[in-house]
Amino acid sequence: MQARILAIPGDGIGEEVMAVTIRVLREVAALTVETAEAGYGRWQRLGATIDEGDVERARKSDGVLFGCTATPSPPPSTYRSPILRLRRSLGLSVNIRHCRSATGHPMDVVMLRDCSEGLYSEAEHPTPDGAMAEYIVTRAATERLARAAAAIAKRRKGEVTVVHKANVLRRTDGLFRQVAAETLEAAGVAWNEAIADAAGYHLVMEPDRYDVMIMTSQVGDILSDVGAAVAGGLGLVPSLSLGDGPPLAEPIHGSAPDIAGQGIADPTAMLLSAVLLLDELELPRPAEAIRTAVHSHLAERLDTDPPTSTEEIGRDIVDRISL
Protein backbone atom coordinates (compact mmCIF):
# COMPACT_ATOMS: atom_id res chain seq x y z
CA MET A 1 0.00 0.00 0.00
CA GLN A 2 1.29 3.44 -0.93
CA ALA A 3 1.61 5.90 1.92
CA ARG A 4 -0.97 8.71 1.69
CA ILE A 5 0.44 12.14 2.44
CA LEU A 6 -1.59 15.31 2.92
CA ALA A 7 0.44 18.38 1.88
CA ILE A 8 -0.69 21.76 3.23
CA PRO A 9 1.45 24.53 1.67
CA GLY A 10 -0.06 27.43 3.68
CA ASP A 11 0.75 31.09 2.99
CA GLY A 12 3.63 33.07 1.50
CA ILE A 13 6.73 31.04 0.66
CA GLY A 14 4.87 27.91 1.82
CA GLU A 15 3.45 27.51 -1.70
CA GLU A 16 6.87 27.84 -3.30
CA VAL A 17 8.82 25.47 -1.05
CA MET A 18 6.00 22.91 -1.04
CA ALA A 19 5.83 22.83 -4.85
CA VAL A 20 9.52 21.88 -5.03
CA THR A 21 9.11 19.32 -2.27
CA ILE A 22 6.17 17.59 -3.94
CA ARG A 23 8.12 17.48 -7.21
CA VAL A 24 11.14 15.90 -5.48
CA LEU A 25 8.96 13.41 -3.59
CA ARG A 26 7.28 12.29 -6.81
CA GLU A 27 10.77 11.74 -8.26
CA VAL A 28 11.86 9.31 -5.55
CA ALA A 29 8.94 7.75 -3.74
CA ALA A 30 5.73 6.01 -4.67
CA LEU A 31 3.48 8.13 -2.50
CA THR A 32 -0.02 9.46 -2.92
CA VAL A 33 0.27 13.19 -2.26
CA GLU A 34 -2.96 15.15 -1.87
CA THR A 35 -3.16 18.82 -0.99
CA ALA A 36 -5.30 21.00 1.27
CA GLU A 37 -5.50 24.72 1.90
CA ALA A 38 -4.89 26.42 5.25
CA GLY A 39 -3.77 29.76 6.58
CA TYR A 40 -4.39 33.47 6.60
CA GLY A 41 -5.28 33.56 2.89
CA ARG A 42 -8.04 31.04 3.49
CA TRP A 43 -9.25 32.95 6.55
CA GLN A 44 -9.47 36.18 4.53
CA ARG A 45 -11.51 34.49 1.81
CA LEU A 46 -13.64 32.09 3.84
CA GLY A 47 -13.44 33.16 7.49
CA ALA A 48 -11.66 30.02 8.73
CA THR A 49 -7.98 29.08 8.56
CA ILE A 50 -8.65 25.40 7.84
CA ASP A 51 -11.64 23.31 6.86
CA GLU A 52 -12.93 20.70 9.34
CA GLY A 53 -12.97 18.13 6.55
CA ASP A 54 -9.29 18.75 5.88
CA VAL A 55 -8.42 18.28 9.55
CA GLU A 56 -10.20 14.93 9.25
CA ARG A 57 -8.26 14.10 6.05
CA ALA A 58 -5.04 14.89 7.94
CA ARG A 59 -6.10 12.51 10.72
CA LYS A 60 -6.77 9.75 8.24
CA SER A 61 -3.53 10.26 6.29
CA ASP A 62 -0.26 8.42 6.91
CA GLY A 63 1.58 11.70 7.34
CA VAL A 64 1.18 15.43 6.90
CA LEU A 65 3.53 17.90 5.24
CA PHE A 66 2.89 21.43 6.42
CA GLY A 67 4.51 24.52 4.87
CA CYS A 68 4.00 27.69 6.89
CA THR A 69 1.20 30.15 7.52
CA ALA A 70 0.99 33.85 8.17
CA THR A 71 -0.57 35.15 11.37
CA PRO A 72 -1.73 38.74 11.53
CA SER A 73 -0.34 40.44 14.62
CA PRO A 74 -2.32 40.72 16.81
CA PRO A 75 -4.60 37.98 15.43
CA PRO A 76 -8.29 38.90 14.98
CA SER A 77 -10.56 37.15 17.49
CA THR A 78 -11.85 34.63 14.94
CA TYR A 79 -8.38 33.71 13.66
CA ARG A 80 -7.19 30.29 14.91
CA SER A 81 -3.66 29.06 14.22
CA PRO A 82 -4.05 26.11 11.83
CA ILE A 83 -0.80 24.48 12.94
CA LEU A 84 -1.82 24.52 16.61
CA ARG A 85 -5.21 23.15 15.53
CA LEU A 86 -3.59 20.35 13.52
CA ARG A 87 -1.07 19.43 16.22
CA ARG A 88 -3.89 19.22 18.75
CA SER A 89 -6.25 17.25 16.48
CA LEU A 90 -3.51 14.78 15.57
CA GLY A 91 -2.49 14.39 19.24
CA LEU A 92 1.07 15.50 18.48
CA SER A 93 3.28 16.49 21.38
CA VAL A 94 6.93 15.81 20.53
CA ASN A 95 8.37 18.35 18.08
CA ILE A 96 11.87 17.41 16.89
CA ARG A 97 14.01 20.14 15.31
CA HIS A 98 17.43 19.39 13.90
CA CYS A 99 19.74 22.43 13.79
CA ARG A 100 22.57 21.20 11.65
CA SER A 101 25.07 23.36 9.88
CA ALA A 102 25.76 22.87 6.21
CA THR A 103 29.17 24.49 6.52
CA GLY A 104 32.18 23.32 8.49
CA HIS A 105 30.63 25.08 11.48
CA PRO A 106 30.27 22.68 14.40
CA MET A 107 26.53 22.93 15.01
CA ASP A 108 24.64 19.65 14.93
CA VAL A 109 22.00 19.76 17.67
CA VAL A 110 18.69 17.94 17.93
CA MET A 111 16.18 19.98 19.92
CA LEU A 112 13.03 18.30 21.16
CA ARG A 113 10.30 20.54 22.44
CA ASP A 114 6.87 19.71 23.70
CA CYS A 115 4.28 21.19 21.33
CA SER A 116 1.08 20.28 23.15
CA GLU A 117 1.19 22.38 26.30
CA GLY A 118 3.60 24.78 28.05
CA LEU A 119 2.79 28.37 27.17
CA TYR A 120 1.27 27.49 23.80
CA SER A 121 -1.87 25.80 25.14
CA GLU A 122 -3.88 28.85 24.04
CA ALA A 123 -5.30 29.02 27.57
CA GLU A 124 -5.31 32.76 28.11
CA HIS A 125 -7.65 34.78 30.25
CA PRO A 126 -8.39 38.44 30.87
CA THR A 127 -7.73 39.74 34.37
CA PRO A 128 -9.10 42.98 35.86
CA ASP A 129 -5.88 44.78 35.00
CA GLY A 130 -4.56 42.83 32.02
CA ALA A 131 -4.30 39.23 30.93
CA MET A 132 -2.77 35.95 31.99
CA ALA A 133 -1.68 32.76 30.23
CA GLU A 134 -1.61 29.29 31.72
CA TYR A 135 1.77 27.57 31.62
CA ILE A 136 0.96 23.87 31.62
CA VAL A 137 3.43 21.07 32.33
CA THR A 138 2.25 17.47 32.71
CA ARG A 139 4.07 14.29 33.62
CA ALA A 140 2.66 12.45 30.61
CA ALA A 141 3.87 14.91 27.95
CA THR A 142 7.24 15.37 29.67
CA GLU A 143 7.78 11.60 29.82
CA ARG A 144 6.90 11.26 26.13
CA LEU A 145 9.34 14.01 25.24
CA ALA A 146 12.15 12.56 27.36
CA ARG A 147 11.59 9.04 25.97
CA ALA A 148 11.82 10.36 22.40
CA ALA A 149 15.00 12.27 23.34
CA ALA A 150 16.49 9.13 24.91
CA ALA A 151 15.86 7.13 21.73
CA ILE A 152 17.60 9.80 19.63
CA ALA A 153 20.47 10.23 22.12
CA LYS A 154 21.17 6.48 21.99
CA ARG A 155 21.88 6.84 18.26
CA ARG A 156 24.11 9.88 18.95
CA LYS A 157 26.31 10.72 21.97
CA GLY A 158 24.10 9.15 24.64
CA GLU A 159 23.48 12.39 26.51
CA VAL A 160 20.54 14.79 26.81
CA THR A 161 20.52 18.36 28.13
CA VAL A 162 17.33 19.29 29.99
CA VAL A 163 16.67 22.99 29.39
CA HIS A 164 14.46 24.75 31.92
CA LYS A 165 13.95 27.75 34.12
CA ALA A 166 13.23 25.87 37.34
CA ASN A 167 15.12 28.52 39.29
CA VAL A 168 12.09 30.78 38.72
CA LEU A 169 9.27 28.44 37.66
CA ARG A 170 9.70 26.09 40.57
CA ARG A 171 6.54 24.05 40.20
CA THR A 172 6.13 23.87 36.41
CA ASP A 173 9.72 23.75 35.22
CA GLY A 174 10.67 22.05 38.47
CA LEU A 175 8.33 19.20 37.49
CA PHE A 176 9.62 19.25 33.89
CA ARG A 177 13.21 18.94 35.12
CA GLN A 178 12.43 16.18 37.60
CA VAL A 179 10.25 14.04 35.29
CA ALA A 180 12.69 14.47 32.39
CA ALA A 181 15.63 13.42 34.57
CA GLU A 182 13.79 10.36 35.95
CA THR A 183 12.68 9.27 32.48
CA LEU A 184 16.17 9.67 30.99
CA GLU A 185 17.73 7.76 33.88
CA ALA A 186 15.18 4.95 33.48
CA ALA A 187 16.05 4.80 29.77
CA GLY A 188 19.74 4.51 30.61
CA VAL A 189 20.72 7.84 29.06
CA ALA A 190 23.01 10.39 30.75
CA TRP A 191 21.61 13.87 31.31
CA ASN A 192 22.78 17.30 32.28
CA GLU A 193 20.90 20.57 32.54
CA ALA A 194 21.00 24.14 31.31
CA ILE A 195 19.02 27.20 32.35
CA ALA A 196 17.12 28.43 29.27
CA ASP A 197 18.73 31.86 28.93
CA ALA A 198 22.23 30.46 29.42
CA ALA A 199 21.45 27.77 26.83
CA GLY A 200 20.70 30.52 24.29
CA TYR A 201 24.02 32.19 25.09
CA HIS A 202 26.00 28.97 24.83
CA LEU A 203 24.33 27.91 21.57
CA VAL A 204 25.81 31.02 20.01
CA MET A 205 29.17 31.09 21.78
CA GLU A 206 29.93 27.38 21.76
CA PRO A 207 27.76 25.66 19.13
CA ASP A 208 29.19 22.18 19.73
CA ARG A 209 28.42 22.24 23.44
CA TYR A 210 25.04 20.48 23.13
CA ASP A 211 23.95 17.37 21.25
CA VAL A 212 20.33 16.55 22.21
CA MET A 213 18.24 19.09 24.15
CA ILE A 214 14.71 18.94 25.55
CA MET A 215 12.54 21.86 26.58
CA THR A 216 9.00 23.18 26.83
CA SER A 217 7.20 24.76 23.87
CA GLN A 218 8.09 28.44 24.01
CA VAL A 219 11.69 27.90 25.02
CA GLY A 220 11.98 25.46 22.10
CA ASP A 221 10.34 27.90 19.71
CA ILE A 222 12.93 30.54 20.60
CA LEU A 223 16.03 28.35 20.92
CA SER A 224 15.35 26.56 17.64
CA ASP A 225 15.42 29.92 15.83
CA VAL A 226 18.70 30.71 17.63
CA GLY A 227 20.03 27.29 16.61
CA ALA A 228 18.93 27.92 13.03
CA ALA A 229 20.77 31.25 12.95
CA VAL A 230 23.97 29.59 14.14
CA ALA A 231 23.51 26.66 11.73
CA GLY A 232 23.29 28.99 8.74
CA GLY A 233 19.71 30.18 8.47
CA LEU A 234 16.05 29.47 9.06
CA GLY A 235 15.83 27.97 5.58
CA LEU A 236 17.87 24.97 6.70
CA VAL A 237 16.08 23.60 9.75
CA PRO A 238 13.44 20.87 9.40
CA SER A 239 11.10 19.51 12.05
CA LEU A 240 8.88 16.54 12.71
CA SER A 241 6.06 16.24 15.25
CA LEU A 242 5.09 12.88 16.74
CA GLY A 243 2.28 11.72 18.97
CA ASP A 244 -0.88 9.66 18.88
CA GLY A 245 -1.86 10.41 15.28
CA PRO A 246 0.01 10.60 11.97
CA PRO A 247 3.37 12.41 12.01
CA LEU A 248 3.52 15.98 10.75
CA ALA A 249 6.63 17.46 9.14
CA GLU A 250 7.20 21.19 8.74
CA PRO A 251 10.10 23.60 8.35
CA ILE A 252 10.62 25.84 11.38
CA HIS A 253 10.54 29.03 9.30
CA GLY A 254 7.49 31.19 8.77
CA SER A 255 5.75 32.43 5.61
CA ALA A 256 8.36 35.20 5.03
CA PRO A 257 6.03 37.82 3.50
CA ASP A 258 9.08 39.99 2.70
CA ILE A 259 10.30 37.55 0.04
CA ALA A 260 7.07 35.67 -0.80
CA GLY A 261 6.21 35.48 -4.49
CA GLN A 262 9.74 36.30 -5.63
CA GLY A 263 10.76 32.67 -6.20
CA ILE A 264 13.86 33.00 -4.01
CA ALA A 265 12.83 31.03 -0.90
CA ASP A 266 15.19 28.25 0.16
CA PRO A 267 13.25 24.94 -0.01
CA THR A 268 15.91 23.04 1.98
CA ALA A 269 14.09 23.03 5.34
CA MET A 270 10.86 21.84 3.69
CA LEU A 271 12.72 19.11 1.80
CA LEU A 272 14.58 17.93 4.90
CA SER A 273 11.25 17.91 6.77
CA ALA A 274 9.90 15.57 4.08
CA VAL A 275 12.98 13.39 4.65
CA LEU A 276 12.16 13.16 8.37
CA LEU A 277 8.63 12.13 7.42
CA LEU A 278 9.90 9.44 5.04
CA ASP A 279 12.19 8.13 7.80
CA GLU A 280 9.23 7.97 10.16
CA LEU A 281 7.14 6.14 7.54
CA GLU A 282 9.99 3.63 7.27
CA LEU A 283 10.85 4.54 3.70
CA PRO A 284 14.64 4.71 4.17
CA ARG A 285 15.61 4.50 0.49
CA PRO A 286 13.85 7.62 -0.77
CA ALA A 287 14.68 9.37 2.53
CA GLU A 288 18.38 8.70 2.06
CA ALA A 289 18.27 9.64 -1.62
CA ILE A 290 16.83 13.10 -0.88
CA ARG A 291 19.00 13.64 2.20
CA THR A 292 22.17 12.86 0.28
CA ALA A 293 21.12 15.06 -2.65
CA VAL A 294 20.28 18.01 -0.34
CA HIS A 295 23.54 17.71 1.59
CA SER A 296 25.59 17.44 -1.59
CA HIS A 297 23.77 20.52 -2.93
CA LEU A 298 24.44 22.45 0.30
CA ALA A 299 28.10 21.48 0.40
CA GLU A 300 28.65 22.81 -3.10
CA ARG A 301 26.40 25.80 -2.72
CA LEU A 302 29.07 27.26 -0.45
CA ASP A 303 32.04 27.32 -2.77
CA THR A 304 30.40 27.59 -6.17
CA ASP A 305 28.23 30.24 -7.67
CA PRO A 306 25.15 29.79 -5.48
CA PRO A 307 21.85 29.03 -7.21
CA THR A 308 19.58 31.83 -6.19
CA SER A 309 16.07 30.72 -7.07
CA THR A 310 13.79 28.15 -5.45
CA GLU A 311 13.37 26.64 -8.89
CA GLU A 312 17.13 26.34 -9.53
CA ILE A 313 17.78 24.88 -6.10
CA GLY A 314 15.00 22.33 -6.68
CA ARG A 315 16.38 21.41 -10.10
CA ASP A 316 19.91 21.06 -8.75
CA ILE A 317 18.69 18.76 -5.96
CA VAL A 318 16.63 16.62 -8.36
CA ASP A 319 19.73 16.30 -10.60
CA ARG A 320 21.74 15.02 -7.65
CA ILE A 321 19.28 12.30 -6.71
CA SER A 322 20.43 8.78 -7.42
CA LEU A 323 18.29 5.85 -6.37
Ligand code: IPM
Ligand atom coordinates in the same frame (compact mmCIF):
# COMPACT_ATOMS: atom_id res chain seq x y z
C1 IPM B 1 7.21 27.46 14.78
C2 IPM B 1 6.15 28.49 15.02
C3 IPM B 1 4.99 27.83 15.76
C4 IPM B 1 5.56 27.10 16.95
C5 IPM B 1 3.84 28.75 16.17
C6 IPM B 1 3.27 29.48 14.99
C7 IPM B 1 2.76 28.00 16.89
O1 IPM B 1 6.68 29.58 15.69
O2 IPM B 1 6.90 26.44 14.15
O3 IPM B 1 8.36 27.66 15.22
O4 IPM B 1 5.98 27.68 17.92
O5 IPM B 1 5.66 25.87 16.88
Ligand code: MG
Ligand atom coordinates in the same frame (compact mmCIF):
# COMPACT_ATOMS: atom_id res chain seq x y z
MG1 MG C 1 8.88 29.51 15.64
